[in-house]
Each structure stands twice: as C-alpha cells, then as structure tokens.
Amino acid sequence: MSTVTPARPRPRPAAARTSTASPRQRFINVLLLTVIAGTCFSVLNSSAATTAFRSRLPAHTLTRLEDTAFPLPKLPFFGDKRNILNQWFVKRSWAWVTAVYVLLSVTLLAFPASAPSSQRASAPSTTPAIVNGRAVPSTELAVPTGHLYGSLRRYLLASLYWFYLTQATWFGRSLGPSITLRILRSSGAVCVPSAVSNDPLSAHAAHSGLESTEPGHAAAGAPLVCTGAKGEYWRGGHDVSGHAFMMVHCSLFLLELVYPLLPALFPALFSNGTRSEADRVRRTHPIIVLAGYAAVFVIILSWWMLLMTSLFFHTPMEKLTGAAFGFLGWYVSGL
Numbered sequence: 001m002s003t004v005t006p007a008r009p010r011p012r013p014a015a016a017r018t019s020t021a022s023p024r025q026r027f028i029n030v031l032l033l034t035v036i037a038g039t040c041f042s043v044l045n046s047s048a049a050t051t052a053f054r055s056r057l058p059a060h061t062l063t064r065l066e067d068t069a070f071p072l073p074k075l076p077f078f079g080d081k082r083n084i085l086n087q088w089f090v091k092r093s094w095a096w097v098t099a100v101y102v103l104l105s106v107t108l109l110a111f112p113a114s115a116p117s118s119q120r121a122s123a124p125s126t127t128p129a130i131v132n133g134r135a136v137p138s139t140e141l142a143v144p145t146g147h148l149y150g151s152l153r154r155y156l157l158a159s160l161y162w163f164y165l166t167q168a169t170w171f172g173r174s175l176g177p178s179i180t181l182r183i184l185r186s187s188g189a190v191c192v193p194s195a196v197s198n199d200p201l202s203a204h205a206a207h208s209g210l211e212s213t214e215p216g217h218a219a220a221g222a223p224l225v226c227t228g229a230k231g232e233y234w235r236g237g238h239d240v241s242g243h244a245f246m247m248v249h250c251s252l253f254l255l256e257l258v259y260p261l262l263p264a265l266f267p268a269l270f271s272n273g274t275r276s277e278a279d280r281v282r283r284t285h286p287i288i289v290l291a292g293y294a295a296v297f298v299i300i301l302s303w304w305m306l307l308m309t310s311l312f313f314h315t316p317m318e319k320l321t322g323a324a325f326g327f328l329g330w331y332v333s334g335l
Contacts, residue, residue: 035323038310078308104291111285158333189237241314241322247306248326261292
C-alpha cells in the first residue's frame, strides 16, 4: 500500500513576499536620512560650531584687524546664513509654496484632460486614486476633483500649523508667543542686548525676554520682541531649527499636492504599464505638467536646503526636533 506525500507549497517569489514602499514612504525616509546624515557629518567635522556665533554688533563699531591676525576658516557659501537662497527662499518658503499651490490648482481647473472619443459615452472609470490616504474614484481630470478639495483643506491646516508654530518670527507677538518661542524661553534662553545700542533694553527685560517695564521706555509694559533689529539676540535654551522644520513641512505638503501627477511627470518611474494609465498620462495638459515640475523643483530645493541646514547650523537635537515638527505638521494637515 503506497502512501501519497502531499506536495509542499512552492515558496512565493521575493517580489510577492515584500511590499514595495510607496513614493511617499521613500521620500519621508530620504528626508529623515538627510537630517541624520547631515547632523552626523556636522558633529564629526564641527561645521555647526564654526557658524554658531556671529558678532551682533554693528560692523562700524568693531576694530578692523588684519586678516592674518586671527585666521578663521572661510565659510562655504551655504554655511553663511546671508547666502541668497537662505534669504530669498528659506525665509520666504511658505510664500513660494503658496504660489506653487495656487498655480497648480488653477492649471488643474483650467486645463482638464479630455477623454478619448471611444470612452466619452461610457461610464466614468472606477479605478481608485489615493486622496489624502483614502481611495476615491478617479475621473477624466488629470487629478481627481476630490484631491483638489483635499488639498485646499490640507493647505489651510498646514498654514495654521506653520503660523502658530513660528508666527512670532514673521508676524510679531500680537497673538502671543509662538510654540517655538515658548520652547526657547522655557528651556532657559535669555535675550541679550547689544553692547552698542541707542535704545538699550532694561536689565529685567534683557534677562527674562518677557516685557520692558522701564517707566521711561516708550512702550513700557509692551511685549518685548527679541528679533535682533537693535542688536539683541537669544542666548542659550533649545532653539528648534526653523529651517529644518520649514524644509520638511514645505516639501511634504508639495509632495501630497503633486502625488497624483507623478505618473505624468515621471512616466518611466511611476506608470503601472497599463493602457488606461498611458492614455491618462498622454491626456495631461502640458501646462499642468510644467506646473507639476515647478512643484518638484521647489521640493528638490527644499531637500537641498534641509541638507545644508543639517550640515552647518544648530545643534543635533535642535535639528532633529525641527524635522520632527515638520513630520508632525504633515500628519496634522492630513487629518
């Protein structure tokens, strides 16, 4: 009597066992690795310490010495906070993001993709598209209409998050100190006045950073903003890296904005090879593609400035907390 041995199940191919990470997951990993790698490099080479202190005194009050008296290492272009990209891109990054968001939204509404004649009378496609983490039916537009509504909600939430996290830097303290300023002050930072100033801060205000209480001060009792306009500056405490936060925050928002357009922008990388997908890519208007490339350019520039911030500025913990606030903003704006 013979026995039948059951056949062993064939092992699944490696491609079937492991799920491929989405472009979103890959980009988040790239941002995280950028901060970690740049921070490690700066610690090993002490590049952040080289740019940590700059004189806050007016240049005309300083004694000019020969360049050879105290030789200092020459800062690289991106190690100098006065470089043009830092002044005109990073410090105005949300304005650039807003411009790209408006441009892409207007072009998506103004140049909808037209369906092929053989499909105009047929029912709309039910191929799902991902909008804010949820599957929605795709339409004949280059981007589903639901994605535009979701992007508007995401933009409003991301703007509020950015405003309340950093608004003291850009908008003063009319609504109270920002979250980052509260962290800075609660961690022991003091506002140090300039040694040369026509309007010196009171001793109490300078060492508390709260408000000026001098009777003769023109704004007695008014909130004191330590902006550096008169030479004053914050010293000590935990200064959350606003640059790291903004670059992560901006790049992730723009990634979500152009996410449905990735097959049209990079067909060789993101197309699934189906005929319907190829038709949809061909029907995407060239103006929409150009607007999408503009968003991708801002994303790449944000990543580059995130790398430069990680290499040259702030302490390791300040850079990590800044990036963490950026990832948190991406999560909050997607709720």
